[in-house]
Amino acid sequence: MLSALNLISQNLNAYLVLSGILFSIGAFGFLARRNAISMLMSIELMLNAVNLAFIAFGAFLYSSNARHAAEASVIALIVMAAAAAEATVGLAIVIAIYRNRKTPLVDEYDAMRQ
Amino acid sequence: MPYDTLIPLIPLLPILGFAFTSLFGRRLQLRYGRWASELVPVGVVIAAWVVAMIVVVPALQHQAPFGDSGLDVKAWTWIPAGGLQVDMGFHVDALTACLLIVVTTIGMLVHVYSIGYMAHDRATWRFFAYLNLFMVSMLVLVLANNWLLVFAGWELVGLSSYSLIGFWYERRSAALAAKKAFIVNRVGDVGFALGIMAIFLNTGTLNIQDSLAKLVSQGASNTIPLTVVALLVFCGAMGKSAQFPLHVWLPDAMEGPTPVSALIHAATMVNAGVYLVARANPLFASAQDAMIVVAAIGIFTAFMAASIAFTQTDIKRVLAFSTLSQLGYMFAALGVGAFSAAIFHLMSHGFFKGLLFLDSGSVIHAVHDEQDMNRMGGLWRKIPITHGTMLIATIAISGIPPLAGFFSKDEILGEAFKNGFAWVWAIGVLVAIMTAFYMWRLMGKTFYGESHVDPSVAPKVHESAWQMTLPLVLLAIPSVFLGMAVGLPLGNGLLVQWLAPVFKGAEEILARPAAAETLLGLPTDTVLITISVVAAVAGLVVGIGLFGPRRVRQETIDRISSANGVMRFAYRLSLNKWWFDELNDLLFIRIGGRVAAFLWWFDRTIVDGTVNGVGTVVRDAGTGLRQIQTGRVQNYALGIAIGLILMAGSLLLIVGQPR
Amino acid sequence: MADTIPLLGFGWNDLLFLVFAAIMVVTALAVVLQRDIIRAGGAMIICFAALAGLYVIAGSPVIAAAQVLVYIGAISVLVLFAIMLTQVKSAPRALVFQTQAVPAAVATVVLALLIGVTVVATDWPKQVATQVAAAKDMAVTLFNDYTLPFEVVSVLLLAAVVGGVFLAKRERAEAE
Numbered sequence: 001m002l003s004a005l006n007l008i009s010q011n012l013n014a015y016l017v018l019s020g021i022l023f024s025i026g027a028f029g030f031l032a033r034r035n036a037i038s039m040l041m042s043i044e045l046m047l048n049a050v051n052l053a054f055i056a057f058g059a060f061l062y063s064s065n066a067r068h069a070a071e072a073s074v075i076a077l078i079v080m081a082a083a084a085a086e087a088t089v090g091l092a093i094v095i096a097i098y099r100n101r102k103t104p105l106v107d108e109y110d111a112m113r114q
Numbered sequence: 115m116p117y118d119t120l121i122p123l124i125p126l127l128p129i130l131g132f133a134f135t136s137l138f139g140r141r142l143q144l145r146y147g148r149w150a151s152e153l154v155p156v157g158v159v160i161a162a163w164v165v166a167m168i169v170v171v172p173a174l175q176h177q178a179p180f181g182d183s184g185l186d187v188k189a190w191t192w193i194p195a196g197g198l199q200v201d202m203g204f205h206v207d208a209l210t211a212c213l214l215i216v217v218t219t220i221g222m223l224v225h226v227y228s229i230g231y232m233a234h235d236r237a238t239w240r241f242f243a244y245l246n247l248f249m250v251s252m253l254v255l256v257l258a259n260n261w262l263l264v265f266a267g268w269e270l271v272g273l274s275s276y277s278l279i280g281f282w283y284e285r286r287s288a289a290l291a292a293k294k295a296f297i298v299n300r301v302g303d304v305g306f307a308l309g310i311m312a313i314f315l316n317t318g319t320l321n322i323q324d325s326l327a328k329l330v331s332q333g334a335s336n337t338i339p340l341t342v343v344a345l346l347v348f349c350g351a352m353g354k355s356a357q358f359p360l361h362v363w364l365p366d367a368m369e370g371p372t373p374v375s376a377l378i379h380a381a382t383m384v385n386a387g388v389y390l391v392a393r394a395n396p397l398f399a400s401a402q403d404a405m406i407v408v409a410a411i412g413i414f415t416a417f418m419a420a421s422i423a424f425t426q427t428d429i430k431r432v433l434a435f436s437t438l439s440q441l442g443y444m445f446a447a448l449g450v451g452a453f454s455a456a457i458f459h460l461m462s463h464g465f466f467k468g469l470l471f472l473d474s475g476s477v478i479h480a481v482h483d484e485q486d487m488n489r490m491g492g493l494w495r496k497i498p499i500t501h502g503t504m505l506i507a508t509i510a511i512s513g514i515p516p517l518a519g520f521f522s523k524d525e526i527l528g529e530a531f532k533n534g535f536a537w538v539w540a541i542g543v544l545v546a547i548m549t550a551f552y553m554w555r556l557m558g559k560t561f562y563g564e565s566h567v568d569p570s571v572a573p574k575v576h577e578s579a580w581q582m583t584l585p586l587v588l589l590a591i592p593s594v595f596l597g598m599a600v601g602l603p604l605g606n607g608l609l610v611q612w613l614a615p616v617f618k619g620a621e622e623i624l625a626r627p628a629a630a631e632t633l634l635g636l637p638t639d640t641v642l643i644t645i646s647v648v649a650a651v652a653g654l655v656v657g658i659g660l661f662g663p664r665r666v667r668q669e670t671i672d673r674i675s676s677a678n679g680v681m682r683f684a685y686r687l688s689l690n691k692w693w694f695d696e697l698n699d700l701l702f703i704r705i706g707g708r709v710a711a712f713l714w715w716f717d718r719t720i721v722d723g724t725v726n727g728v729g730t731v732v733r734d735a736g737t738g739l740r741q742i743q744t745g746r747v748q749n750y751a752l753g754i755a756i757g758l759i760l761m762a763g764s765l766l767l768i769v770g771q772p773r
Numbered sequence: 774m775a776d777t778i779p780l781l782g783f784g785w786n787d788l789l790f791l792v793f794a795a796i797m798v799v800t801a802l803a804v805v806l807q808r809d810i811i812r813a814g815g816a817m818i819i820c821f822a823a824l825a826g827l828y829v830i831a832g833s834p835v836i837a838a839a840q841v842l843v844y845i846g847a848i849s850v851l852v853l854f855a856i857m858l859t860q861v862k863s864a865p866r867a868l869v870f871q872t873q874a875v876p877a878a879v880a881t882v883v884l885a886l887l888i889g890v891t892v893v894a895t896d897w898p899k900q901v902a903t904q905v906a907a908a909k910d911m912a913v914t915l916f917n918d919y920t921l922p923f924e925v926v927s928v929l930l931l932a933a934v935v936g937g938v939f940l941a942k943r944e945r946a947e948a949e
Contacts, residue, residue: 009786009830012897018794018827020888022801024881029805031752031877032870037855039748041804041817044848048824051836058906059831062898070910073836074919077911080843081926085933087848091855092940104859107746107871752873756880763887 015056023049034105036094040087047083051076117179121187121204123165124214125253131158132246139239151239155246156225159218162249166218173211174612180206182615183323186259193262200320205259208612212457213256213389216464217382219592221249223585224377227472230581231373231479241281241371248274252382256389260320261310264390268306268354271383272299278378279370291366298363302353306390309346312338322393330396330619344397344404347390355387355441358415362694364438368430372475375430380437381468385460388444392617395453399620409449409530413541416442418692420548424555425689428485429474432556436511437467439545443526446538451624452529454613459526461609462518462596466510469589473504476578476586477560482571487556492565496575501561503586508557510593512550513650518593520647521601528642533626539642543649550653558661790830796823810856818849832905 008014022045029042058072065071098104135155143151173180184207193200206214225245232238251274255267272295280292314320316336317328329340336343351357356364367379378384391398391408398405419438426432440463447456478485480497494501510517513524523546531539565572577583600609660670676682690696742749796819803816821844828837871877915923 009784009790010903012899013892014790014794015827015831016892017889018797020885020892021798023888024885025798025801025805027755027884028877028881031748031755031881032874033805034871035810037852037859038805038810038813040855041813041852044817044844044852045801045804045820048821048844051840052824052827055828055831055833055836055906059833059904060897060900062900067910067914069832069904069906070914071918073833073906073911074915076833076836077839077915078919078922078926080839081930084843084847085929087851088933088937091851092937095855095858096940098859106748109747746871748871749873752877752880755877755884759880759884759887763883766887766891 010060012056012060015060016053019049019053019056022046022052034107036097036104036106036109037091039106040090040094043090044083044087047079047086051079054079117169117185117206118187120165120169121185121206121257122189124162124169124218125250125257127158127162127165128155128246128249128253131155132243132250135239135243135246139243140237143237143239148233148238152229152242155242156229158246159222159225159249162253163218163222166214169206170211170214173206174208176208176612176615182618183207184210184616186323188259197318198314198320200260200262202263203259203321204257205322206257207616209389209392209457209616210256212461212609212613213385214253216385216461217249217252217256220381220464220468220589221245221252221377223588224373224381224468224472227376227475227582227585228371228373230579231475232371233579235371241278244274244277244281245374245377248278248378248383252386255386259322261313261322261325262320264322265307265310268350268386269303271354271378271386272296272303275299275367275374275378275383278374279367281371281374282369285369288369291363291369295363295367298360299353302350302360304349305346305353306350309343309350312343312346316343326394326396326619330400330623333400339401340397341401341403344394344401345407347394347397348404348408351387351390351445352411353387354390355384355445356438357387357411357441357445358418359694361415361419361438362698365431365434365691368428368434372430372471372478375434376468376471376475379434380471381464384437384441385444385464388441388448388456388460391445391448392453392457395448395617396619396623398448399451399623405449405451407449409446409535409538412442412445412447412449413538413545414442415439416446416545417541417548418442420545420552421684421688422691423552424548425685427487427559429477429487429490429556429560430471430485432487432552433467433470433474436470436549436553437463439549440467440511443523443542443545446542447526447529450530450533450535450538451620451626452526452533453617453620454610455522455525455529457613458601458607458609459522461600462510462522462593465589465596466507466517466519466593469503469507469586469593470511472582472586472589473500473507476500476582477504479578479582480575481567482574484568484571487559489566489568490560491563491567492561493567493575494561497577499577499583499586503590504561505557506590507593508553509654512553512654513546513646514550514654515647516598518595518597518601520650521597521607524643524646525601527646528639531642532638543645546646546649547653550650551657554654554657555661558657562662786830789826793823793826793830796820797827810860811853814849814853814856817852818845821845821849832903835906835908835911 026042026045026047026049029045030039033039033042054072054076058069061068094104097109101108131154135151139151139155172178173184176182179185184205186203186205188201188203190202191199192202225242228238228241228245232241235241248271251267251270253267255264255271258264258267276292276296279295280289282288283292310320313325313329316332316338317325319325319328329336329343333340353360364379364384368375370379398408416439419435419442423432423435423439426435440459444456444459444463447453447459476497477490477493477500480493480500481490484490506517510519513520515521527539527542527546530536530542567575600612601607687693800816800820800823804813804820807813807816821840825837825840825845828834828840
């Protein structure tokens, strides 16, 4: 039983499953939380899950490209930059909306209904 | 070829006049006065007349470019649609030329006359624009070389006739009459349109000459029997030429200004039907049953209209019924196969009936817009030119030799008898008597006897202006001489020679045996002519005896009109126009109205109900589905997520394990 | 240090992986389930830190450093500020979740299973040893093959900065 856990830290499947769980948790938060900021945090979780998958692929997936681990890291870096931009603008928008509607709760933003 | 240019020019000139007058007429009239707006429309019609005459003379004599079969001029391809090739093309042969003479001459004279007649009207420019439009339509109708173009002209004359009947649209009766004319014509037009489709189905071409040749050569192997085709085409002719039972619109059309009545409802448009049947003569000759229907309807209309004319008191209505009656003659002639006689009568009738109408207009003008003959009388001294020309026209229509009406009418009756339609001949002679009588009644009531003119108007009665009297005199000339000019020698006159190539096809198909040379020991022609003349004279004599000029036997007239029994029934039959309006009212307004009301109900509840039901279902479904559209972003996001999950899952299931 | 931990029978790296993974899942769940949004924010920081640890295990120390700087240093602080700016004390605390929380939960569980099944069922071409993303390699890759994305990202960041300033300015303009 213990041998099944052998070298789990180098097992691609372990990383990917972890990434999937993290992504699903983020997705649930995004779909279920009422607070706009909670939704943004959930998005961050999902982005991190994707990043983890990238890094895992880079580290443990066989490729003939010698630098593909570095490549995966570069992509992860770019994702982080995008996430930072997204967080900046997203939070700014949330604050702007909050200023108008006096609430951070997304389900009260129903202007699209009219 | 100069004719290639000249022939399209004939309709083109009035088109330009119509466009110019309708665009600028009002401004010109307001700024410079009436004459400015009349200059162009009258000018173009006179120009069109000149051009037409240049074309007509060689066409009638079958000269170089025209020949026996006529000249085809193609302006451009109008509708190039695969198997359907329709040219904007014209065809001029002797038949077209005859019609051109009538249309352009009377059209021109009516234009000139209208200058005087409409001098007190507000919107003369509109009137002249319509008149020009009518000239365009009629010329296109006559000149066209294909059925579709004929139909276009056919509808356009209907439209311009509608506009002109309803010219004084502020009068309710005029508006109603215009509508009536338009709708009744429509009934016939549907038949004509179906006829054209049938011709196209049978032959695959819309060119008149080609299709007729093909129809005849195919004979019984046509998809649609020739009799049906002929009757459908005749249906259109019935509408436009106001034959029973579609005659009801013509008397009402007299609500329009009198020049319109003269031009459209006496001399030109109503002849379109006659022209159409004459144009399609090989088709009708190949469909004997249809010919008999044509003859029967024609002669019946002639008799019925003549009988109605006995008792009408509106001067224009008498003339309208007279027109119906004479058109009936023409159709009877077509029906018995006397095509050139029909065209002969068309021409002579065009001139003298146009003259009669213009005369009546002059009379109406003189007595200040009074149309009731009971309020006229004794006018002949005051308006001598009108009286003189009207007398000529009356004698001409009655059929007294040597005026135009005698030749054409006699030819119709003679041909009917010789072609074996004795019943047509007999009724025709009876109608001839009637014609002479009611025409003289009109003369007597209008010009002779005591004056019943409104005392306040009586001193002011005067002859019309020269623009009006000049056309009268000019029209009187052909009314007198046309018959002698083209009708002699009898049965083989100039006109018959001119038209012979056009009707050759029909003559060959009919191939009638020569009629008996003698009748009752005398030459047949002599006997028939004698009978015609005696009939006409008899009618006139009775008319003169009753209505003047020497003495009006008022008590006799009263006794007839107040008699009992059969006489009373006949009188009321005539007075009420055989109750046709009432019959139509019953059939189409009451019964038809019920049917229409039911159909309306059906449409509203069942058809609309279905449509609305669909709408309601969709709307309710939309209302239901709208609940999904919460406007909350997360609901949408969940939708997207579920959709993606389902797609990914099904991909996994379908593709199976990757690798 | 021994390759395997005595008693447990597996390596230190494996132990660290399990610990970090456990921390991550727990804190991630806290982020989405915690009613108090400030605590949720705190849990998010821990989650990010654990993830940075995982990056180190996976042989990407540079990314781990970036993770700490960007996520913990910048984004989390930003989120916390936003929380403070929008926190309404009177807001009903009970209503943390949407009405669609249950279907969302079902959907995300299905999603997790789907990913798991896919991952396990796929026969990945395995790397024999952990591939280390050296900083030098990364630099070469980033500034040779990924120059254009790099520049695009810099423009994106600039746009984000301008956007943030714009929104902040409007806030002040409105406050006046």
